[in-house]
Structure formats: C-alpha cells, structure tokens
Amino acid sequence: MTCKEVLDALSDYLDADMKEEVVTEMRRHIGVCSDCRAEFDTLSMTIKLYKHESATSMPDGCHDRLVKILEIEKLKLKPGSTKTES
Amino acid sequence: MNPRIEEALTTLGDEVLVRKAQEDDDRAFGELVSRYETKVYSLALKMVRNPEDAEDVLQDTFLRAYRGIKSFKGNSTFSTWIYRITANSALMRLRKKQLPTVSIEDADEREAPVSIADWSPGPVDQLLNQELQQVMDEAIEALPAEFRQVFVLRDIEEISNAEVAEILDLSVAAVKSRLHRARLKVRNRLAAYFNENQKQKRAMGAQR
Numbered sequence A: 001m002t003c004k005e006v007l008d009a010l011s012d013y014l015d016a017d018m019k020e021e022v023v024t025e026m027r028r029h030i031g032v033c034s035d036c037r038a039e040f041d042t043l044s045m046t047i048k049l050y051k052h053e054s055a056t057s058m059p060d061g062c063h064d065r066l067v068k069i070l071e072i073e074k075l076k077l078k079p080g081s082t083k084t085e086s
Numbered sequence B: 001m002n003p004r005i006e007e008a009l010t011t012l013g014d015e016v017l018v019r020k021a022q023e024d025d026d027r028a029f030g031e032l033v034s035r036y037e038t039k040v041y042s043l044a045l046k047m048v049r050n051p052e053d054a055e056d057v058l059q060d061t062f063l064r065a066y067r068g069i070k071s072f073k074g075n076s077t078f079s080t081w082i083y084r085i086t087a088n089s090a091l092m093r094l095r096k097k098q099l100p101t102v103s104i105e106d107a108d109e110r111e112a113p114v115s116i117a118d119w120s121p122g123p124v125d126q127l128l129n130q131e132l133q134q135v136m137d138e139a140i141e142a143l144p145a146e147f148r149q150v151f152v153l154r155d156i157e158e159i160s161n162a163e164v165a166e167i168l169d170l171s172v173a174a175v176k177s178r179l180h181r182a183r184l185k186v187r188n189r190l191a192a193y194f195n196e197n198q199k200q201k202r203a204m205g206a207q208r
C-alpha cells in the first residue's frame, strides 16, 4: 500500500469499515510510516474531539412558538376543526 | 384535554403515532413533535450554526412534516424521514446565505504540510478549552454545506453511513467520500491551530 492509498482509506479504517486483509496491511504501514501515523493520529483525534460536542437544548419559548405555528397551520389546512381542547 | 389520552400517546411507538397522525389525529402528531423537536433543533443548530436560523429550520421542518405526513409511506423510519426534512431545510437556508457548495471540487485536503506529528494525542478532556471549541466551530463553519451535512450527521450525531445515505438521498459511497474529505478539511483547521499553539509556546520559552 502506498501512502496515498493509506490516506484515502483512513476514514474507512477508523470506522472499522474494511476487509480484514486491508486492515492488517494498514496497521503494518501505519506502524512503520511516521507520516501516515501522524495522519492517523490527528484524524482519529479530530473525530474524538467532535464526539464530545455537548448535547443542545432548545431555547426558552421555542417549543411554545413551534406549537403555535402548527396550530395556525392546522386552522389553515383544516378550517372546520376546532382547538385541541375539543 | 384528557390526561389519560395524553399519557397513552407517550407509550405508543412512532409507527402507530404516524398512522394516527395520518388519520388527522393532531394529538398524535403533537406527540411526535415532543419526541423529536430537541433532536431536530440540535441537528439544525449544528448545521446552520446559530440559534435563530436553527429555530426557523425547526419550525419549517415540522410544518412540512405536518403538511406531508399523509404522503409518508413508511419506507423509512419516522426519524430518518424527519431528519431528511431537517437536513434539506438547513441546506436551503445555508444556500440562501451563499455558502460555498460542493461543486467546488477543490483538493485542498492535502495542501497542509504533514508537520502535524507534534499534535500530541493527549486526553480529550485536557485539550477541550474554550479556544479550541471556537476553532472547532470555525472548522465546521468553513465546510461547504454538503460536506457539513455529512460531517454533522456522521461524526457529531453519530448516525451510520447507511442511514446518512438514506437521509441525504445519496449512495453510501458518496457519503463516505464526502465524510472523508470533510474530516480532512476539519483536521487541517485543527492542525493549523495546534501548530500555531506549539510555535507560540516555543517562542515564549525562548524569550525566557
């Protein structure tokens, strides 16, 4: 495997989405080639960092505004219908 | 409102709620909204990168879902379907802002020198500070919209290649190719930051 082939296949390697023979070859190459090892380390680190992105919650009032907009749409689409409370 | 009905709805599966919503049961649709609004908002925010636009995408997504629920055939799960609407709505919003699109088939992933060996893979928690967080945000913002979609869905939301392909209506091969290029672009931004950091530290050390 050339360095270019290794670089092109890095994402599949990191995602464990490749054939066992290729994995072995990749592992061997990364073990001896410092350039490709740096590529591997930094790419896997990048992915790890983003996995830590915190979960978001909706801002105040966001839910109520959404419900209101859907309520207006309902009256437009189904003019005969009454409010949810019926 | 009958509290017993409300309670019963929360115990039903998505498929049943969809069927009820298709039969004009607006409370069933309301339950789907409660179930998915945070996920949709979160996905939207990660794609459009600001709360106002994210809320617009959220509203647009559920309006379209409400109007289109009867045409939802159940070939995919409801969550895949609602994510698809979210991704499309976010993409349209980004296009309006004239973000670079994927048609620029540049190959700049490789332009950065691989002097990145210094980027020590230490514990993630130690690296994560406010400054790095900002660099990470900028790296996503610098991605063309189509790359950003794939990166957010795969590497932040951790959705599988196959499902991302379904959400974005792409082949799995296209998802993988975009993901790889997106990752390299993002990595290059972070590498530039780490290299600069390192240089500054060394310069500060030399002054002493």
Ligand SMILES: [Zn+2]
Binding pocket: A002, A003, A006, A029, A033, A034, A035, A036, A037
């Ligand atoms: Zn190599």
